[in-house]
Amino acid sequence: FTSPALLPPRSPRSPALLPLRAVSVLARRAKEAEVAALLASLPVTDPLPALLGTLPSLLSARPPPAFPSRLRDSLTKRRGNLSIVAEYRLKGTGLAELGGSAAPAIVSKLIRVGGAAAAAVMADPRMGGCDYPDVAAFVAENETARGGVPGPLPVVSSDLVVTEAQVARAKLAGAAAVTLSAAALGKELLKTLLEAAAAFGLEAVVFCGSEEEVVGAVGLGATIVCIAAEEDVEVKKEWRERSIPEGVCAVCLISSAPDALLTEVEEAWRLRDAGFNAAWVCDCLYKAGADPAEQAGAIIGAMKAKSSVKWFSAKGKSGRGEGAKEYLGDIMM
Numbered sequence: 001f002t003s004p005a006l007l008p009p010r011s012p013r014s015p016a017l018l019p020l021r022a023v024s025v026l027a028r029r030a031k032e033a034e035v036a037a038l039l040a041s042l043p044v045t046d047p048l049p050a051l052l053g054t055l056p057s058l059l060s061a062r063p064p065p066a067f068p069s070r071l072r073d074s075l076t077k078r079r080g081n082l083s084i085v086a087e088y089r090l091k092g093t094g095l096a097e098l099g100g101s102a103a104p105a106i107v108s109k110l111i112r113v114g115g116a117a118a119a120a121v122m123a124d125p126r127m128g129g130c131d132y133p134d135v136a137a138f139v140a141e142n143e144t145a146r147g148g149v150p151g152p153l154p155v156v157s158s159d160l161v162v163t164e165a166q167v168a169r170a171k172l173a174g175a176a177a178v179t180l181s182a183a184a185l186g187k188e189l190l191k192t193l194l195e196a197a198a199a200f201g202l203e204a205v206v207f208c209g210s211e212e213e214v215v216g217a218v219g220l221g222a223t224i225v226c227i228a229a230e231e232d233v234e235v236k237k238e239w240r241e242r243s244i245p246e247g248v249c250a251v252c253l254i255s256s257a258p259d260a261l262l263t264e265v266e267e268a269w270r271l272r273d274a275g276f277n278a279a280w281v282c283d284c285l286y287k288a289g290a291d292p293a294e295q296a297g298a299i300i301g302a303m304k305a306k307s308s309v310k311w312f313s314a315k316g317k318s319g320r321g322e323g324a325k326e327y328l329g330d331i332m333m
């Protein structure tokens with residue numbers, strides 16, 4: 001793949017690809033209506049109502065259920081390492097035109113073997129062109145890797161979650177975690193859904209568009225926070241240092257630049273240097289091409305590479321000036 005000279009000015013992201021928080025309250029209403037219609041139309045054999053019915057007793061457990069930590073553990077490596085959450089969706093990505101080769105089972109394997117620490121599936125058909133069965137397909141594909149190296153990745157169900165029913169659907173699909181948007185939910189609903197996720201044994205990735213939202217999410221006990229804001233990495237670094245305590249996993253969304261260049265790789269290196277545990281990426285994994293040197297696995301590898309933005313550009317392939325920060329002992333672990 002190609003990358004421009006170091007960190008040129010970014011072109012504004014396409015409005016169609018703005019993070020979900022940009023759509024907030026109207027989208028929340030539409031989603032509530034959609035979930036209500038779904039619940040009303042379920043066949044009597046569907047397990048969703050029964051699972052939802054267990055929620056009150058799960059919530060009344062004392063002490064209250066805590067989050068599991070499979071996703072957080074997978075994303076939290078030693079300092080100086082950046083993990084990648086690779087998101088799958090069909091709408092608005094370079095996958096849209098690939099037909100069968102963009103099927104969940106194929107992309108799931110590509111990103112697992114490519115070295116991602118977690119997979120995410122956007123489970124909103126209108127926004128992402130996929131649905132909860134695609135989450136289940138990712139989970140099933142990952143299960144085929146049980147006992148292997150790398151083993152199954154935790155799968156995040158990335159819907160605009162506004163009701164407990166969606167958390168229950170994620171659970172039934174086998175997801176390890178759900179996404180929650182601080183801006184779309186507001187504090188009270190965010191608290192309710194964080195509790196519902198923990199009660200169902202799921203983790204939650206709380207997307208935050210401002211430092212205030214980060215503080216709010218951490219105050220509510222969020223264990224994984226994803227900053228989704230257009231600010232420069234230096235600003236996000238300040239938010240992380242001031243407002244994300246040790247023990248809370250710090251993730252940052254890298255939204256795709258609307259061009260064929262892979263400036264996102266250098267953004268990942270900057271996030272690693274800023275102390276983030278993980279980057280959440282989507283279209284930039286699929287926009288370069290389907291050649292082995294360009295596809296998602298190659299880009300994940302480049303994002304995780306121990307390269308330095310001071311000495312090395314993503315377009316260089318020689319490795320000269322590579323700024324590895326590890327000791328041999330770290331590499332051997």
Ligand SMILES: O=C(O)c1ccccc1NCC(=O)[C@H](O)[C@H](O)COP(=O)(O)O
Binds near residue numbers: 021158255257
């Ligand atoms: O931004 C949010 O608040 C949010 C909430 C819940 C789930 C996901 C959220 N944002 C991420 C996204 O909307 C997409 O993952 C993102 O647009 C991917 O972008 P791109 O690679 O630029 O297509």
